Amino acid sequence: MASASTECVLGKKDAAQPPDCIGCPIQPISFCRESDISNLRYRRQQMILNDRETITCARGTPAELLNFVSGLVKLVGTLPDGRTQILGFRGPGDFLIIGEDGKQAISVEAVGTARLCRFSWPRLQQLLQERPQAMAILLGKSQEQLEELQEHLLVLGRKSAREKVASFLVRYGLTRRGVQGQCPPRAQLLLTRAELADYLGLSTETVSRVLTQFAKEGLIALGRAQAIYVLDWEQLGSQTGN
């Protein structure tokens, strides 16, 4: 593992990123679209998170809003004895609010390289009072996050290993080439078996077994570099339990 983890202040400030928000790729889909940019500009802190770097929410930290610009991160919940559960993912245009106190045992870990903007949540909240449009966007995205979590709860609580893996693939799997029209893979999600297991509440071995089983049945093809190609969406869909 040799995880490159640091406490809270980490991932150097992003010198490469433009100092202003002009040309920022997530402007059209993020809440900051509606905000007074010249205000935000001096309140945010841009940063880059390299592969496996982690933001852990330490005690006494004030609440923050993380706004993700590019790349992909996973939200990880941890128990004292080291068991972990991936609670979800965040990509460009998504955000995450980390509560104060660090009583949330949640951390943010980059999958590959990720860029993000950090805001002091209390201060941002004040600003938002005068930007209902921006707040409305946040509320809408919160709602999406809630729905995603609710669905995931159902998966974790009630589905078998086969169903769990199938559900994941239908949401995030790649097609052999091009479109196939199905559920746009949010970010070409390339996870290790261990991460997959961690997301689905399984062991890596079980994930591996189910995947090879699916491959034998011709539903998917296993490529190199964690790529998983879905060959038969319909058949796979019938295995999700939905």
Place this chain on the structure above:
Amino acid sequence: MASASTECVLGKKDAAQPPDCIGCPIQPISFCRESDISNLRYRRQQMILNDRETITCARGTPAELLNFVSGLVKLVGTLPDGRTQILGFRGPGDFLIIGEDGKQAISVEAVGTARLCRFSWPRLQQLLQERPQAMAILLGKSQEQLEELQEHLLVLGRKSAREKVASFLVRYGLTRRGVQGQCPPRAQLLLTRAELADYLGLSTETVSRVLTQFAKEGLIALGRAQAIYVLDWEQLGSQTGN
């Protein structure tokens, strides 16, 4: 079971409830505090949900916001084959947004008698644009809901049966009498073993076994009418896995 379920329009309109919002018990803690009451008054639909009555989100229904006034409801996710998972609870001052389309396989079921107000979400959203304070409250509560779900995910994904039950009790258990200072039982949560199992992703038998085990160990006492009294918070806390 003989579940009293109906489609969407159900639970008669509440004649007993006062037509205006004056004296409403949740005013101080709900978003409607900040809203233009005379506007809301004519846009909401009050209703009572009797024990086990259900609101299911049918196809083609427009999005709604349910604001819970009194009593307790559970949010239930269902798979086509009938497996269910309780996704959470809502009590006075809580709300729930049900998306359009009914593509969310989520339903709301009363545990005992519950009162609530229904709003058309699109219309309410418009109103909220002029009430940033109210929107801020919604956003804050959304955040709480998210944190609750994230914690629950960790429980479902990674904890053993013993740990699951212990975690639940520490959150929601009663004390033998009076205060004991601990986590205020949100609503004297009195659930059947089946509901408990449904919340924790277990079978009723397993829940029962773990509970009697805890009772034998002197950590809890089992009362009548589903009451579970926690005798030793500390010991129980050490069994939660946290």
Place this chain on the structure above:
DNA sequence: CGTGGTTTTGAGCCCGTTCAAGTATCGTGG
């Protein structure tokens, strides 16, 4: 006192885990 629902308890089984090798893949430096 009977009836229907809930809870408890028991026995056996199965899915997914754990433990342990073995294999493939990737990155790095010679």
Place this chain on the structure above:
DNA sequence: CCACGATACTTGAACGGGCTCAAAACCACG
């Protein structure tokens, strides 16, 4: 370009926690 080490993945065997099925005990209520 290849050899090497590290990491990721696969596969097998055995165990065990929680489920299923079944029956008995308990309880609330008419």
